[in-house]
Amino acid sequence: MTTPTVRCEGLRKSYGDRVAVDGVSFEIAAGESYGLLGPNGAGKTTTISMMCGLLHADAGRIEVVGRPMTTGRCDAKQLLGLVPQDIALYPDLTARENLVFFGRLQGLSRSDLRTRIDEVLEIVALEDRAGDRVDGFSGGMKRRCNIAAALLHRPHLLVLDEPTVGVDPQSRASILDGIANLQAAGMAVLYTTHYMEEAQRLCDRIGIIDEGRLVAEGTQSELISAVGQSPVVRLTASGDLRTLADAASLQPQVLRASAGDGRLEVAVAEPARALAPLIELAESCGVAVAGVDVVEPDLESVFLHLTGKALRD
Amino acid sequence: MSAPPLSTAPEPVPPTAPSRPSSPSVWTVARAVAAVDLRRLARDKVALFFMLFLPFVLILALGVAFPSDAGKVRVGVVARETTGVGGKLLEAVGGADNLDVRFYDDDRAVVRDIQLGEIDAGIIIPAGLTEVVESGGTGQVRLELDPANQASAMLRNMLDAVVENQALVLTAARFAENQTGVDQQRALAAAEEQVRQLTRGQVQDRTVGGSGVPISGFAFTALSQLILFMFINSLAGGSSLVEMRTLGVADRAMTAPVSTAGLVGGITMSRFAIALGQGFLIAVVSAVAFGVDWGDPAVLVVVVTLFALVSAGAGVLMGALARTPDQAVAFGIPLALVMAALGGCFFPLSVAPPVMQVVARVLTPQAWATGALTESVFDGASLPDVAVNVVVLCGFAALYLSLGVVLLQRRLERR
Numbered sequence: 266m267t268t269p270t271v272r273c274e275g276l277r278k279s280y281g282d283r284v285a286v287d288g289v290s291f292e293i294a295a296g297e298s299y300g301l302l303g304p305n306g307a308g309k310t311t312t313i314s315m316m317c318g319l320l321h322a323d324a325g326r327i328e329v330v331g332r333p334m335t336t337g338r339c340d341a342k343q344l345l346g347l348v349p350q351d352i353a354l355y356p357d358l359t360a361r362e363n364l365v366f367f368g369r370l371q372g373l374s375r376s377d378l379r380t381r382i383d384e385v386l387e388i389v390a391l392e393d394r395a396g397d398r399v400d401g402f403s404g405g406m407k408r409r410c411n412i413a414a415a416l417l418h419r420p421h422l423l424v425l426d427e428p429t430v431g432v433d434p435q436s437r438a439s440i441l442d443g444i445a446n447l448q449a450a451g452m453a454v455l456y457t458t459h460y461m462e463e464a465q466r467l468c469d470r471i472g473i474i475d476e477g478r479l480v481a482e483g484t485q486s487e488l489i490s491a492v493g494q495s496p497v498v499r500l501t502a503s504g505d506l507r508t509l510a511d512a513a514s515l516q517p518q519v520l521r522a523s524a525g526d527g528r529l530e531v532a533v534a535e536p537a538r539a540l541a542p543l544i545e546l547a548e549s550c551g552v553a554v555a556g557v558d559v560v561e562p563d564l565e566s567v568f569l570h571l572t573g574k575a576l577r578d
Numbered sequence: 579m580s581a582p583p584l585s586t587a588p589e590p591v592p593p594t595a596p597s598r599p600s601s602p603s604v605w606t607v608a609r610a611v612a613a614v615d616l617r618r619l620a621r622d623k624v625a626l627f628f629m630l631f632l633p634f635v636l637i638l639a640l641g642v643a644f645p646s647d648a649g650k651v652r653v654g655v656v657a658r659e660t661t662g663v664g665g666k667l668l669e670a671v672g673g674a675d676n677l678d679v680r681f682y683d684d685d686r687a688v689v690r691d692i693q694l695g696e697i698d699a700g701i702i703i704p705a706g707l708t709e710v711v712e713s714g715g716t717g718q719v720r721l722e723l724d725p726a727n728q729a730s731a732m733l734r735n736m737l738d739a740v741v742e743n744q745a746l747v748l749t750a751a752r753f754a755e756n757q758t759g760v761d762q763q764r765a766l767a768a769a770e771e772q773v774r775q776l777t778r779g780q781v782q783d784r785t786v787g788g789s790g791v792p793i794s795g796f797a798f799t800a801l802s803q804l805i806l807f808m809f810i811n812s813l814a815g816g817s818s819l820v821e822m823r824t825l826g827v828a829d830r831a832m833t834a835p836v837s838t839a840g841l842v843g844g845i846t847m848s849r850f851a852i853a854l855g856q857g858f859l860i861a862v863v864s865a866v867a868f869g870v871d872w873g874d875p876a877v878l879v880v881v882v883t884l885f886a887l888v889s890a891g892a893g894v895l896m897g898a899l900a901r902t903p904d905q906a907v908a909f910g911i912p913l914a915l916v917m918a919a920l921g922g923c924f925f926p927l928s929v930a931p932p933v934m935q936v937v938a939r940v941l942t943p944q945a946w947a948t949g950a951l952t953e954s955v956f957d958g959a960s961l962p963d964v965a966v967n968v969v970v971l972c973g974f975a976a977l978y979l980s981l982g983v984v985l986l987q988r989r990l991e992r993r
């Protein structure tokens with residue numbers, strides 16, 4: 266078995282009485298992309314701050330490719346690249362000046378640094394803005410420059426803390442594409458987000474975090490099947506929906522049925538096969554169907570099921 | 579504006595990358611941090627205005643507003659001896675046509691009137707002065723001075739010369755009396771004539787300074803502004819250290835394989851360089867543009883260097899304590915002004931009540947720095963004469979620097 270790129274065990278951190286992270290453990294394999302999905306305040310930033318050696322953990326241990334991570338100067342730090350949640354750049358310096366600074370802190374030699382800066386600027390498509398001050402950049406450009414600074418030293422694992430928050434849709438798309446490219450090239454990625462779509466799109470495996478605990482972990486389909494979520498057929502209709510719901514729940518393919526305000530929701534194993542009999546049944550009950558939707562289960566519904574609350578409020 | 583797509587060029591696979599850089603040395607990190615700090619200062623127009631422009635505007639304005647060589651110098655005299663050396667002093671003071679003499683009974687009234695600006699200087703001639711001078715003692719005439727006042731410095735030189743001459747005269751007369759047996763009166767007269775011949779040039783010289791240029795009226799202003807600005811700009815500059823934290827740059831730096839020693843060392847280095855540059859800039863410009871004679875260069879170099887360490891330490895401390903950059907400025911500037919006022923940057927500490935003088939020396943490094951520079955500029959003190967000031971400034975520097983470094987280190991480690 267190969268050493269995982271990152272192994273976190275029993276991480277714990279409290280601020281006074283408030284437990285921010287409560288026994289979080291996970292592993293990320295080489296080249297794997299792992300998503301930490303949870304609402305604001307779940308403990309994502311606290312977890313990765315400990316993982317990157319910024320914050321002293323109250324308990325637990327962290328290994329990066331087998332090397333222990335500490336808050337001081339340690340080898341493990343060379344293997345990680347952190348893209349902080351907030352832009353961490355000097356606004357009054359140019360993109361290149363910022364990169365020179367962070368590159369030198371990573372121990373890159375002057376000549377190595379020069380070629381690396383050109384390379385990372387190309388990766389984030391900022392090569393023609395290298396000499397411009399960061400405070401003149403758009404929000405999306407700042408975000409990309411923020412990512413570039415984490416790539417200089419060729420980390421094994423790129424840690425991104427909500428890198429698309431407050432970014433326009435175009436920049437967001439280009440950031441997500443860029444991360445996908447880095448993954449394709451073999452870089453392991455830890456991606457924290459409260460956007461379910463991003464986790465679904467980018468991550469091989471997802472850990473769902475809430476109130477400092479990792480409540481579930483797995484691939485997207487593993488998570489969905491583990492919590493027993495099934496597709497839902499939603500009929501927009503008028504008539505006696507309550508009677509229809511009772512009748513529908515007696516049907517063999519139907520798992521559950523419930524009537525709401527002008528809507529009937531029917532959980533089924535296979536929507537394609539359940540659809541025609543349902544509409545027939547509605548007609549026979551004198552219910553006029555105005556529309557039909559099939560809702561596939563997603564991480565949002567997994568989260569709702571696990572925690573009883575929505576990912577975003 | 580449309581965001582360009584990120585490049586599709588694949589990144590080289592990291593785990594197989596052969597040349598992983600080694601962790602940078604403490605020195606490399608410190609240099610990188612200092613370089614960025616200085617570069618940012620060079621782009622900070624407000625900070626540059628405060629460092630490169632404001633001090634000279636103030637020196638010019640204060641120097642012109644309080645001219646020291648306009649008209650007569652007003653001297654308050656308390657005469658407790660009117661014969662012998664005391665008599666000679668009164669004669670010298672009364673005969674100088676650039677002096678306007680007022681007589682007082684009370685020492686404290688003299689000091690008060692100096693503070694009120696009623697008179698420029700005071701001379702207190704103690705009873706029994708002649709006896710002391712005869713026996714070879716010195717320093718018995720007390721001079722209340724406003725060092726900001728160029729004329730008062732001239733006055734001091736003049737009085738020094740008179741007392742010195744009198745000492746010579748008395749010694750020579752006694753010598754003549756003992757050796758030749760001539761009567762005392764004649765010996766005294768002869769000795770006086772001899773000494774006058776010998777020292778006339780000296781008296782003249784001392785009142786106008788070595789180069790024939792009078793001591794600049796800007797001298798006190800320049801030295802007090804030097805101390806004021808080194809400190810005030812260092813405290814305000816603490817804001818850039820706070821920014822390092824609030825911008826998240828410090829955290830990002832801590833994700834690199836670096837020790838806090840490198841980061842804090844670099845910041846301290848650049849803050850020291852900035853304070854040192856500020857100090858010597860004011861010294862050089864005021865010497866060249868305002869004709870300030872700084873006295874012993876060794877005193878200037880040592881005091882400015884030590885005070886730059888003190889200021890850098892205070893700046894780092896402020897950078898560690900303030901929560902926001904604005905806080906560093908909002909607390910730093912008033913604090914620096916109060917310390918400067920207490921430490922004799924606005925009026926000479928010598929005119930402050932004794933209790934205040936003690937408080938100032940306990941609390942402010944400014945008191946020791948202005949004290950050393952004042953003695954060098956106005957009294958011709960050399961380095962050994964200000965040894966105590968130097969030692970105390972070393973202590974303040976060590977205190978501020980160690981506190982600043984330890985606290986900033988803790989802040990960076992988020993403990």
Ligand SMILES: Nc1ncnc2c1ncn2[C@@H]1O[C@H](COP(=O)(O)OP(=O)(O)O)[C@@H](O)[C@H]1O
Pocket residue numbers: 280283284285303304305306307308309310311312
């Ligand atoms: N420095 C801090 N002091 C006190 N509480 C904090 C601090 N940082 C985070 N917290 C608390 O810890 C919890 C987790 O925060 P965080 O890790 O930032 O969540 P997330 O990144 O998932 O939004 C939150 O309740 C937050 O209020």
Ligand SMILES: [Mg+2]
Pocket residue numbers: 306309310311350426427
């Ligand atoms: Mg967060």
